[in-house]
Ligand code: SF4
């Protein structure tokens with residue numbers, strides 16, 4: 001159950017047009033500049049290196065922290081190990097008070113925000129001044145939330161900043177960016193020169209040389225650590241790396257992934273106290289390092305979530321996230337945003353605080369593609385969702401739908417048949433229907449509801465088996481259709497029979513098959529998912545086929561990966577799941593194998609070519625890696641001219657029941673996709689996920705667009721006629 | 722060396738710095754006098770080997786600049802800071818310096834313009850090599866700084882603006898050893 005506060009935050013963010021515009025134009029520019037700075041570099045190798053360094057460190061925090069502390073002390077600094085936020089705050093205040101500090105300067109530090117340092121210091125009579133321009137602007141706007149981890153004020157217009165500065169200075173200020181920056185320089189310079197203490201964060205902390213590495217473009221960390229006579233660095237344990245050399249790959253990735261720069265203007269490496277001007281002359285300043293745990297060791301000890309400690313806080317996962325682009329950091333936790341933010345919030349704050357924000361993830365996997373820490377963010381978000389459900393339970397609607405219907409295939413199928421007759425969801429007076437697999441979704445804004453097929457595929461299959469009978473099949477394939485093909489688009493199933501029959505494959509349809517359980521898994525309901533996995537394994541084993549062919553990537557991932565994992569605690573079942581998984585192939589994968597090397601012969605017939613554009617379904621591309629295979633098949637089709645659309649691999653916003661839960665987010669994501677399709681000039685848009693077909697067909701239908709939406713199998717089948 | 726210099730200059734200029742080649746230390750003063758005049762008259766000067774070799778202080782004073790060398794107010798009012806860097810990194814147009822010395826840090830950051838003197842022979846290809854060089858020198862410095870271009874921000878409407886907290890102008894003088902072969 002989403003909290004009221006979360007809903008308000010979401011609503012506010014979604015209705016902030018300058019925020020959306022800023023994030024959209026940044027998102028577009030970011031993709032291009034990121035690509036440019038990585039060109040000629042082996043990003044895969046780089047991120048594997050970073051992941052290895054950070055993961056090794058995460059297994060040795062205690063030892064590294066000891067080594068780091070000893071080194072700092074040997075060089076004349078002091079280290080305080082803070083187990084939680086309160087301990088860190090108290091220590092920092094004590095240091096400030098010991099030096100009679102009334103004003104201090106701060107350069108950007110997530111950790112300081114995480115421990116709510118500013119509020120605490122203020123309550124105790126110490127004024128912290130943020131010196132990163134964006135952070136300072138936000139500090140002058142009480143109640144305003146940061147909208148991005150790296151660019152927290154990205155949503156503000158220069159006019160708003162001018163207003164804030166006018167209020168601060170008590171005199172009118174012109175809305176001219178370079179003048180605004182000059183004012184910030186002048187005002188913050190006063191703070192730098194008079195502050196009694198400087199507080200910084202750290203991007204990396206090297207255990208062997210006790211080096212704190214800080215990256216900034218503005219140079220505020222340089223000043224923070226240069227002028228005041230006390231420097232205190234707040235360092236989360238996850239910043240530790242063992243060796244000096246380990247900083248090289250991290251410094252290579254952080255600015256490139258963060259802002260699309262080769263390097264930030266300033267990289268400062270502090271390894272011990274340095275001179276400052278103190279009273280009458282120069283003498284060594286005081287250096288304090290607060291090593292903050294606050295949930296990090298708990299995370300490091302967690303076999304699943306340890307991976308999240310590989311994060312270098314570049315925010316590229318949010319830069320490419322279609323949901324983040326709409327809702328911004330304002331919808332997420334106060335400090336950490338996006339998919340990774342949910343996970344960090346769950347450990348550094350509480351699971352409760354992460355409960356709402358984790359549900360924003362579409363599982364489109366775009367973030368995992370670009371993460372320089374090589375973190376499987378969507379997978380971790382899903383695991384977090386399971387923990388939330390374990391703790392809080394399923395919401396009642398989900399519970400009835402999943403346990404009461406989806407987990408009972410017979411009941412679900414007969415309800416679907418009834419729904420087909422009436423062409424409206426059969427609800428029996430309750431609202432649980434909203435949580436049933438995909439096609440029960442009510443009419444959402446901007447998308448038509450698909451009609452439920454009058455005859456489901458399972459009733460057509462016997463006829464088709466005869467119609468496309470192969471005399472001497474060299475391969476026997478069992479079709480796993482999945483709910484959408486079975487009950488909404490049986491014609492896709494027919495196309496599969498047609499195409500495979502042509503290549504000498506006999507296809508059968510095991511009648512015992514049921515929903516793959518993905519809707520349950522995505523809702524965090526393992527109980528139902530396990531039940532369905534067993535039903536499907538048994539049904540598909542019975543078919544005795546050489547391959548299990550799928551045409552829905554969500555189902556394929558369930559059959560290939562999820563079943564094995566879900567059943568990992570039951571040895572006999574997990575063995576059966578593994579054996580089944582080995583035989584699962586997507587339709588395009590199978591056709592590609594069947595046709596490779598084969599001369600397709602002369603092209604006869606149709607003179608005119610049809611422009612076809614291809615939509616990359618998230619799981620098809622990013623979980624199965626078949627995006628180029630599908631294109632190859634389409635390109636080799638006579639009569640097909642493949643044209644690419646802009647952002648072909650951006651999510652369409654379907655994501656199972658997501659578009660029901662968050663129609664206000666799903667709709668604009670769909671809109672963007674539809675625009676790309678229309679702008680491509682294609683007559684047909686092809687894709688390999690029936691869920692995407694529901695979403696995109698529904699969207700184009702609302703626009704009365706003549707563009708046809710097809711599964712790749714249908715296009716291949718049409719050509720074979 | 723030439724190819725390193727070329728790459729270094731190209732990258733540093735992309736990052737917004739201006740790179741000028743002085744074929745020997747003697748050439749530094751005339752170059753600076755010409756370039757610094759429009760930028761102000763008060764210079765915070767950090768005494769370093771190159772500054773000495775070029776006899777910069779005397780030349781700049783003779784040209785009418787006021788030179789600050791010390792004190793509680795050092796670099797606070799100066800228009801220009803002159804510092805020397807230890808290494809250049811060609812790959813990113815970055816300069817590295819052991820900035821443990823307070824004056825080096827102040828002169829590089831407080832004035833609106835910064836002059837960076839960089840021996841030509843100290844340009845390396847990558848950060849890794851520079852780290853190795855520092856490790857070879859012995860004790861790892863307490864304050865090491867890497868600088869690439871002027872201070873910048875894009876915090877307001879993502880519009881790139883230079884000179885937010887540090888210098889808005891970074892003038893890099895790459896100094897050859899006068900052997901003649903390092904010149905243009
Ligand atoms: S999760 Fe990955 S992409 Fe996201 S901030 Fe961390 S390192 Fe960057």
Ligand code: SF4
Nearest residue numbers: 321339362364365367
């Ligand atoms: S999987 Fe997609 S929706 Fe989820 S966090 Fe990553 S980019 Fe965002």
